[in-house]
Amino acid sequence: MTSFSTNILYFYRSIRSKIAFYPTLFALSGVLFAFLMMYLEQIGVSKYLVKHAPLLVVNSGDTALTILSACITGLISMMVFSFSMVMVLLNQAASDYSPRLLPGLISDYRHQIILGIYISSILYCIFILFSIQPTGDKYQVPGFAVLLGILLTVVSIYAFIYFIHNISETIQITNILEKIFLEARERIQVILKQEESMQWSFPDTNNWFEYSTDKSGYFQDLSRKNLLSFCKENDTLLEILPVKGTFVLKGIPVFRSKERLSDKAVQNLLSNFHLSRKELVSTNYLLAFKQINEVIIKAMSPGINDPGTALNSIDYLSELLRLRMLKADESFISDSEQNFIKLRIATFKELLYQINAPLRRYCSADIVVVQKLGQMFLSLKVQKVANPYYHDILKEEAKRLLIDARAAMSNEADLETLSFLAEKLAIKI
Incomplete structure (x- = not known):
């Protein structure tokens, strides 16, 4: 895959998430189909049907004009109402849950297809x-x-009925969380499969040559095949410095090379880095943790005050953490013989701290949510892990949570519950 085809793929992924992607395709197909029917009418398709199936043909010009005018008016009204419902959905999701959820809701292909119809x-x-x-x-x-x-109008009416049903389900937080979870799980499983044949040795990179990016943006993805081919052609090894999902500023080093590279080679290599102004779960599973965490925090805010949503979100967060614990804190790009590229990823310690820190700040005064988080730590403690020290990290973060919760609570029954959790986690608070 060349850098040009890689850019085309990234461009396709970008426009596919736009709300106008499928409607544009359907609009073009509607125009082309209209010209096709005009051509068929010119060669006599209606005359043939009048002789053999007269019920399928509208003969009156006034009736045809009236029917088509009514269809157009009704379809425009349905389209305006549907677009209004989508805007209400996006506004409610942003205000009640998190603005980070909007890209996933906008990219829902079912809404786009209905608008396209x-x-x-x-x-x-x-x-x-x-x-x-x-x-x-x-x-x-x-x-x-x-x-x-007329038949297309009938199809649009049924599509409108389905749209009302679908949008009423889409706005439910459980469905939003499930969609985020499924996308992240699929991405993590792909990474775990890649690690099965991965080598775990790589030389020290402190004295390697560093090279910077010439533009800013969120580091979303890179072309593994192209980078692997580049290393073999230039007889070098690479280390990618930024973590996926982080915002990279222009002029900040983004990779190290074992061998010195020419300016042309550097530009060729940088073309395989995908920097974007938005974040997608499908390319970066860490965003799923951020989104679910923000839903929990927003649910526990005084303005929303919805601990039920927070409890449901913790269940999805627990499952994603279980999957992340199966992954090592190092990642490489290699062929069947050796590692050529080292990728920097968010370690499990960094990830769990980023998740737990805001939860300690906003949830420590609610004993029900703290108890749920304690059960999450208990469940994760007995799970299979890629590195044994993950259990120590879990214990340390659980201790921080219980200490903050004890400082925020004064009720004796709540304090007894915290002591019971600390005992089960083998923690002294």
């Missing part, structure tokens, strides 16, 4: 309406094309 039907009916031309005191009616316009 509306637009393609409207454009089809408009072009067919224009094709009805007066000939003397009569109209030249594309009868079969008008019938298809």
